[in-house]
Amino acid sequence: MNSIKKKLIDKTATLGVVGLGYVGLPLAVEKAKAGFKTIGFDVQESKVEMVNAGKNYIGDVVNEDLEEIVKSGLLSATTDFAQVASAECVCIAVPTPLDTYQQPDISYVKASAESIVPYMHKDMLIVLESTTYPGTTEELLKPILEKSGLKCGVDFHLAFSPERVDPGNLIYKTKNTPKVVGGITPECTDVAAAMYEAILEAPIHRVSSPAVAEMEKILENTYRNVNIGLVNELAILSNKMGINFWEVVDAAKSKPYGFQAFYPGPGLGGHCIPLDPYYLSWKAREYGFHTSMIESSMMVNDRMPEYCAERSSKILNRFKKAMNGARILILGVAYKQDIDDYRESPALRVIEELEKEGAEVVYYDPFVSEYREHGVVKKGESELTAELIESADLVIVTTAHTNVDYNFVQKYAKAIFDTKNAMKQIELRENIELL
Numbered sequence: 001m002n003s004i005k006k007k008l009i010d011k012t013a014t015l016g017v018v019g020l021g022y023v024g025l026p027l028a029v030e031k032a033k034a035g036f037k038t039i040g041f042d043v044q045e046s047k048v049e050m051v052n053a054g055k056n057y058i059g060d061v062v063n064e065d066l067e068e069i070v071k072s073g074l075l076s077a078t079t080d081f082a083q084v085a086s087a088e089c090v091c092i093a094v095p096t097p098l099d100t101y102q103q104p105d106i107s108y109v110k111a112s113a114e115s116i117v118p119y120m121h122k123d124m125l126i127v128l129e130s131t132t133y134p135g136t137t138e139e140l141l142k143p144i145l146e147k148s149g150l151k152c153g154v155d156f157h158l159a160f161s162p163e164r165v166d167p168g169n170l171i172y173k174t175k176n177t178p179k180v181v182g183g184i185t186p187e188c189t190d191v192a193a194a195m196y197e198a199i200l201e202a203p204i205h206r207v208s209s210p211a212v213a214e215m216e217k218i219l220e221n222t223y224r225n226v227n228i229g230l231v232n233e234l235a236i237l238s239n240k241m242g243i244n245f246w247e248v249v250d251a252a253k254s255k256p257y258g259f260q261a262f263y264p265g266p267g268l269g270g271h272c273i274p275l276d277p278y279y280l281s282w283k284a285r286e287y288g289f290h291t292s293m294i295e296s297s298m299m300v301n302d303r304m305p306e307y308c309a310e311r312s313s314k315i316l317n318r319f320k321k322a323m324n325g326a327r328i329l330i331l332g333v334a335y336k337q338d339i340d341d342y343r344e345s346p347a348l349r350v351i352e353e354l355e356k357e358g359a360e361v362v363y364y365d366p367f368v369s370e371y372r373e374h375g376v377v378k379k380g381e382s383e384l385t386a387e388l389i390e391s392a393d394l395v396i397v398t399t400a401h402t403n404v405d406y407n408f409v410q411k412y413a414k415a416i417f418d419t420k421n422a423m424k425q426i427e428l429r430e431n432i433e434l435l
């Protein structure tokens with residue numbers, strides 16, 4: 001048996017994770033919890049220090065788990081890539097954002113690979129987990145790693161395995177979410193699958209190449225993006241037609257097959273759904289191909305914050321109040337419920353639109369006490385009091401956090417624009433308007 005597979009089975013392999021963020025830290029924790037000596041690598045000294053002190057900073061990681069594995073010596077973190085030399089397997093989970101021209105910014109993947117190169121050794125396994133366009137592992141990562149003098153598929157193993165973590169999901173976590181794995185060679189796939197089999201309690205789905213695995217991940221996220229675009233467009237139309245679109249989706253959901261419910265909202269948020277499809281659109285251009293479905297759903301989704309500001313203006317108008325000078329309370333700036341991540345959050349775009357029109361905007365979010373945008377820090381209200389709600393001409397629900405007392409909000413608000421149907425259980429609805 002190949003030596004690395006043997007070390008994975010008897011748990012003597014050392015496993016590395018590059019990038020200790022929303023994806024990387026839970027992954028490193030699972031590796032250590034499975035009994036492997038695990039090293040986390042990051043360029044941010046502060047994260048490395050926190051991990052080494054056993055202090056958690058990611059919602060999906062259990063504080064006590066992190067504390068225990070650090071104390072027992074199974075998990076450590078470092079900014080020193082020389083420690084790659086002692087790892088048999090390294091997973092890369094660094095950011096893959098877009099640049100200002102909405103094109104893939106692959107610089108983090110390149111930089112992390114270049115940091116690994118000097119310390120690569122024979123037989124090691126490297127897996128890219130960052131979401132990216134089809135072709136990245138083979139066309140971009142492999143040549144960088146081969147600068148080590150080692151040959152991919154002969155001297156070392158390389159694979160792509162998309163990360164599917166859904167922050168805040170109470171059922172599916174890193175440990176029990178099925179994993180897709182595609183290696184450069186069948187043996188690369190095999191070794192990568194063996195690593196995940198050793199740490200996860202989920203089926204491993206093998207595919208024939210990294211490109212299939214890369215495309216598969218983009219399909220998942222594009223599927224969500226396009227369907228959200230569809231419901232957002234139909235929600236705008238339904239509002240014009242005087243139809244409650246939320247009721248429409250609930251009715252469609254009664255069909256036991258052939259329909260999956262998606263809901264409208266103030267726009268797309270997070271590090272994945274709004275960004276990943278653009279990775280594919282960009283790559284498609286190399287083939288003279290236009291990803292028209294992606295483009296049209298983006299056109300609808302990207303306009304939602306502005307649409308929400310326009311609807312807010314109409315609501316204020318009914319109270320003979322102009323947007324200019326109105327005081328607006330935003331409920332929720334995180335991009336989705338019950339998490340603290342506000343990256344690409346549509347709530348921030350809504351705030352921007354409202355402020356552009358002269359509104360005075362305050363926000364309350366039980367998960368995000370302050371946020372930084374364009375170098376400016378905006379602090380949230382520390383408590384959701386009756387006075388705070390009463391002081392607003394309009395309350396806009398932009399994130400459906402479940403620990404907000406919506407009965408209390410309904411009782412004291414003059415007017416509410418609920419863009420998430422977060423107040424669906426509330427019977428008294430005369431001051432509530434739905435997206």
Ligand SMILES: NC(=O)c1ccc[n+]([C@@H]2O[C@H](COP(=O)([O-])OP(=O)(O)OC[C@H]3O[C@@H](n4cnc5c(N)ncnc54)[C@H](O)[C@@H]3O)[C@@H](O)[C@H]2O)c1
Pocket residue numbers: 018019020021022023024041042043044047093094095096108111112115129130131132163164165166167271272
């Ligand atoms: N967050 C999610 O819900 C999610 C879900 C599925 C897939 N993904 C994908 O996973 C990847 C990582 O996303 P994330 O949300 O964990 O990002 P993140 O920003 O939370 O974490 C990335 C970490 O990588 C570190 N880093 C950056 N450059 C580095 C380098 N050269 N060497 C070492 N560390 C470096 C950063 O300091 C940061 O701690 C992205 O491609 C993303 O699209 C994210």
